[in-house]
Amino acid sequence: MSAGNLTQANRVLQKENDREIPERMQLPSVSTALLLASGIGIIEALALYFGAGLFLNIMGIPSASPMHNPSQRFLSLRALGAPAVVVSLAVQGVFRGFKDTSTPLFCLGVGNLSSVFLLPILIYYFHLGITGAAIATVVSQYILTLLLIWFLNKRAVLMPPKMEDLEFGGYIKSGGFLIGRTLSVLMTMTLGTSMAARQGPLAMAAHQICLQVWLAVSLLSDALAVSGQALIARSFSKGDYKRVKEITYWVLKAGVFTGVSSAVVLSACLGSLAQFFTKDAEVLGIVRSGMLFVSASQPINALAFVFDGLHYGVSDFSYVAYSMMFVGAISSAFLLYASSIFGLYGVWSGLALFMSLRMAAGFLRLGSKTGPWWFLWDFPN
Incomplete structure (x- = not known):
């Protein structure tokens, strides 16, 4: 490579280095939303998992009903996806605040496609029936949530340096x-x-x-x-x-x-x-x-x-x-x-x-x- 080409290459590299790299935003409200969503999701999961039978009785599906056992099994497994659902809803709200609707759309598309792919495999190929339906749904929910958090992490700092920076008052x-x-x-x-x-x-x-x-x-x-x-x-x-x-x-x-x-x-x-x-x-x-x-x-x-x-x-x-x-x-x-x-x-x-x-x-x-x-x-x- 000639000296002129090297000089030109160095100039290009210098310009790239001099460009201002956008820093992730410090938004305590985002971290607050994620923490609250995680807590609510965990509480909801525990309540649904351990109280599935009780909830079904309240819903008018007694133990003698042919719908009871399949419903309880499905509800107990679906409960495991509650934290993912609540967190994903919170993150989608954050992206709405950014006026970014394309990122949640992409993540929802991937999550739903994974469910479409897993449902027939687990239900029919592995003969898991309603259990397979619940597993496929939960897995797709976590795929969606992890994707959303991954994209959000590129734009905002997800944890503030101090707990007192969290904006619980406004959320409450x-x-x-x-x-x-x-x-x-x-x-x-x-x-x-x-x-x-x-x-x-x-x-x-x-x-x-x-x-x-x-x-x-x-x-x-x-x-x-x-x-x-x-x-x-x-x-x-x-x-x-x-x-x-x-x-x-x-x-x-x-x-x-x-x-x-x-x-x-x-x-x-x-x-x-x-x-x-x-x-x-x-x-x-x-x-x-x-x-x-x-x-x-x-x-x-x-x-x-x-x-x-x-x-x-x-x-x-x-x-x-x-x-x-x-x-x-x-x-x-x-x-x-x-x-x-x-x-x-x-x-x-x-x-x-x-x-x-x-x-x-x-x-x-x-x-x-x-x-x-x-x-x-x-x-x-």
């Missing part, structure tokens, strides 16, 4: 409201499943198919909620209320369009889609009777999720929590009454009422001109 203040909100949702949804389980194995199987399709399609609107939350939080923190109003109206319109489109698609293909879950004619007959519940409620579900995102964007956590507790209490009372009279139709009606009241609470807050939405009517469209 705002997180307490969200915990109350989440518990209300879980209790209502769990009560619905419990009431369905009391209708027998066939009704329970049909309910689970309808519920999984209902939730999977409804959660497509969660992407709108997350986007709206991130965009609104940024503009709201800057005091750009006109921009917040524009984003709010756009997300609501998109939510209506998504919900109506989902309803049309589901009403046309739910019967065929259900056959991917089971070939049992009796179960499929019950699933078809739930088509109205699954499809017609999609616009309501979409707006309910969108409103949650909007409220989170302006940090209206207290209203979200209190309204959800109120809505959950009314819906739970209706579920108990309606399911005892109308069976599975009462369960589906109760869940539809739950989402309708969530949507109504969102409309009420935006239309009240109070709280963090005081500005919503002060700017022209």
Whole structure:
């Protein structure tokens, strides 16, 4: 190599060395979130593992039921994945704060693909049945969580130098409201499943198919909620209320369009889609009777999720929590009454009422001109 080439190479190397290497961010809130998530996940895992039988009895699946032993085995194994689930949700929230949705999408894709790969191998090749399903799900959850933490570690220091730097106070203040909100949702949804389980194995199987399709399609609107939350939080923190109003109206319109489109698609293909879950004619007959519940409620579900995102964007956590507790209490009372009279139709009606009241609470807050939405009517469209 000539002297000129060596000089040029040295210059290139010097430029590379002189470039500022971005340092990982010191964010105590991130470490706080991970520690709290880990603690909650471990507690949840222990409770589910050792209390699986008790929980199933409460859910209306007694020891004499043919569903009890398989359910207990599945729940006990799935409990081992609870820490991974809770931590992954916390890390996804951190990436949302970074306005980075591509990294969680990639990690979720890898995690889900690993589950798709492992499920048929463990269930059919190794003949593990429901045990194989639980193992495949838990392994995929830990793959997802480890990937998320690996990417997060590149951007932020995951442990602060001193424990006093952890921001537990802020999390307890705002997180307490969200915990109350989440518990209300879980209790209502769990009560619905419990009431369905009391209708027998066939009704329970049909309910689970309808519920999984209902939730999977409804959660497509969660992407709108997350986007709206991130965009609104940024503009709201800057005091750009006109921009917040524009984003709010756009997300609501998109939510209506998504919900109506989902309803049309589901009403046309739910019967065929259900056959991917089971070939049992009796179960499929019950699933078809739930088509109205699954499809017609999609616009309501979409707006309910969108409103949650909007409220989170302006940090209206207290209203979200209190309204959800109120809505959950009314819906739970209706579920108990309606399911005892109308069976599975009462369960589906109760869940539809739950989402309708969530949507109504969102409309009420935006239309009240109070709280963090005081500005919503002060700017022209």
